[in-house]
Amino acid sequence: MSQILLQIDGKEVEATKGMTILEAARKAGISIPTLCHHDQLEPFGGCRLCIVELEERGGTRLVASCVYPVANNLIVRTRSEKIDRIRKMIIELLMAHAPDAFELVYLARKYGADRNRFEKEASFCIHCGLCVRYCAEVKKKNAVGFVDRGIRKEISFIPEIAATECWNCKECFPLCPTEALQSAFMLTRALFEPKSASAQLAE
Numbered sequence: 001m002s003q004i005l006l007q008i009d010g011k012e013v014e015a016t017k018g019m020t021i022l023e024a025a026r027k028a029g030i031s032i033p034t035l036c037h038h039d040q041l042e043p044f045g046g047c048r049l050c051i052v053e054l055e056e057r058g059g060t061r062l063v064a065s066c067v068y069p070v071a072n073n074l075i076v077r078t079r080s081e082k083i084d085r086i087r088k089m090i091i092e093l094l095m096a097h098a099p100d101a102f103e104l105v106y107l108a109r110k111y112g113a114d115r116n117r118f119e120k121e122a123s124f125c126i127h128c129g130l131c132v133r134y135c136a137e138v139k140k141k142n143a144v145g146f147v148d149r150g151i152r153k154e155i156s157f158i159p160e161i162a163a164t165e166c167w168n169c170k171e172c173f174p175l176c177p178t179e180a181l182q183s184a185f186m187l188t189r190a191l192f193e194p195k196s197a198s199a200q201l202a203e
């Protein structure tokens, strides 16, 4: 494995070829916020919360650290006025969906985000895709997916698959940063397994 040397926040960091900037930073004890990243899943690059600045040719460039590969002599900054401003805006946009989500509330405090900056959205889902990707990549079941597109994009369980695979699995539940997945599950179960719906609601 070839060793790579880069600089993150002024610290010399050793990484191996194929690692992302996020992995190299975490290995060196440098924290970068993420929402759509999960160690067991393929890099996705959806939420952009993990953006960092690369210094190059006298300027800077923003990249998503969870998908950007390490390279020799990269100079990376994980915090700056610009990065913090963008993260704050991303958090505010996501809080329009889930203003009380624990992770978002924590991030809002850290980046000074205003949970009421944008008009509230009907759906709690922030489209991180963790549930969909976990079910597809780890469980290989594809029991949960997105329906519709754009602002109408919504999470949904596939009833025929959920009926045989999900009732006793629920491994994706702890991954959801909001309550959207649990709500979608309850709805599916109430619609497709009416007898146990009340029992499920009481759980």
Ligand code: SF4
Pocket: 124, 125, 126, 127, 128, 129, 130, 131, 132, 155, 175, 176, 177, 178, 180, 181
């Ligand atoms: S339901 Fe939760 S885990 Fe799934 S995409 Fe939406 S926010 Fe992410």
Ligand code: FES
Pocket: 033, 034, 035, 036, 037, 044, 045, 046, 047, 048, 049, 050, 051, 064, 065, 066, 067
């Ligand atoms: S954690 Fe990198 S884009 Fe979401």
